[in-house]
Amino acid sequence: MVEELTAPPVLSTPDTHVLDEELSAAAHHPVEALSDDQIKTRYEINRTIAEIKQRRWRRVALQFPDQMLPHSARVYQLLARGLRETTASQDDAREGSATLAAGVASLAVEDDKPVRLTILGDTSYGSCCVDEIAAEHVEADAVVHYGRACLSPTARLPVLHIFTTMELDHEAVVKSFRESFPDLDAKVVLTADVPYSAHVESVIKILQQLGYTNVFAASIVHDPSSSIPNRTVPESVTDDPSSLSQWSLFHISEPPTSLLLTLTSRMASVRVYPTDAINTATAASASSALETSTRFLLRRRYATVTSLTTVPVWGILINTLSVKNYMDILSHIQRQVAAAGKKSYLFVVGKLNPAKVANFSEIGGWIVIGCWESSLVDSKEFYKPIITPFELELALQSDDSRLWTGQWRADFQNVLEDAAKRAEQTATDLESRPAGDGLRGMSGAEDHETETHTDSESESEPPEFDLRTGRYVSRSRPMQRNRAVYGTNQQSVPSGSAPQSGTLTRRGKGDMIAVNGVVSPGAEYLAQKRTWRGLGTDFEVRYEEEEQGDVVEEGRTGVARGYTVGDSVRS
Structure with a gap:
């Protein structure tokens, strides 16, 4: 039986629940009751204490996944108690030793410093990754990561993994x-x-x-x-x-x-x-x-990969700031997209959700850079598909050269290694090629003419229809033609023309952003198509030089549940 709606659906959160947040799936499960001995065994308290003392860590961050947070306070207490007892026993040993008094005295100043423990209650990204960002906020020397982990190499902080051994029949x-x-x-x-x-x-x-x-x-x-x-x-x-x-x-x-x-x-x-x-x-x-x-x-x-082969604009999602070599794979992806004659935009996000990425309707497909576990995102609820760096290589290939072998990989380190091998093989082939074979010098003017000719050919190409998506393929790039060599700072300047100035100048009200004399299509789209421009756009923007005297108004005060604007109260 289909239930008919008697009222329109609620498209916004009621004011009374504006601060309420849905609990995660792990929060609905009952907390497992463990004794102190079971806590010590599962969370390897003695091993953790020994590692902290051996490595001389002074500020340690304890990272728990959501389902283990109910045990975090007891783990903290057992660790703090064990560290104090260890320090006290070491002090007794020092007092009873007379032969090494001079050498121990120099070390006692450092060993007597208490170890500061901090519980990380919420991770910036996935719980399988080490949250170096949150640990650096508390100035931690190291991180103790509990539970299952992706074991991706970290970039800055040392990590101690406690896998929390579970019972098994x-x-x-x-x-x-x-x-x-x-x-x-x-x-x-x-x-x-x-x-x-x-x-x-x-x-x-x-x-x-x-x-x-x-x-x-x-x-x-x-x-x-x-x-x-x-x-x-x-x-x-x-x-x-x-x-x-x-x-x-x-x-x-x-x-x-x-x-x-x-x-x-x-x-x-x-x-x-x-x-x-x-x-x-x-x-x-x-x-x-x-x-x-x-x-x-x-x-x-x-x-999904084959449906994204004609996407003209890609979005790159940085879903980690701690996995080693994530900047290398970012540069590699940007070079790939530029070499394919397409555009890419960079976004740094925390935990992914459909609402975040749905704000950018111009993006045709997303590439996520994260650990090898979190890079696989189910795109059913998302407005546009999200793929991995490995899948991007398949998507950017032409239909004639794309070959599906059935293999799939998640770690982007393999992608970087394969790219390095291809670059080395290309360099070897160029060295073994006879001098002058297929190579021709080109002046800056000839290069400019060739590029202009390529642009004109691209604009005069007949429309192409993609049977997979049911849409025409968009290849128009009015802003500028992507260069084959990515990251080149040198630009050819016609003789007799003045070099472009980098001095900042103020634009007039209502002027569109232009690049190389061409109006930005993104700015034009925002100005004409979108009616909502963000918070505060219902107020008229005024500049000091346009008014006689200064305009000072009292702003908003209060918390998110209810703001006070002047003498009035707004919820």
């Missing part, structure tokens, strides 16, 4: 493994999500006792660009990465979607043991359904 895992791989000679890589990684060795020993001979236990490494991200691989795969397709994977706990896409496209098969399954039969059916849905998702990603 080994017998149920072994039973599910035997049902998935009845052949004792099957080549299987056994791995687990980081909270369950400590159980891999125990499960491997049980399987070896049952007669399995080709089961490899993958341990954790901090290398997202590995054949199996952040995991070790068998020796045969290290020598020949293509041999990974001969191996199957058994993963304990449901992995992130980006890891599933990567492994499904590289390995023979993937079996997942969901730790939240009620019994083994449920786990087997859930694993089969997950593998099937992952293959369908891989096809949908390729369909």
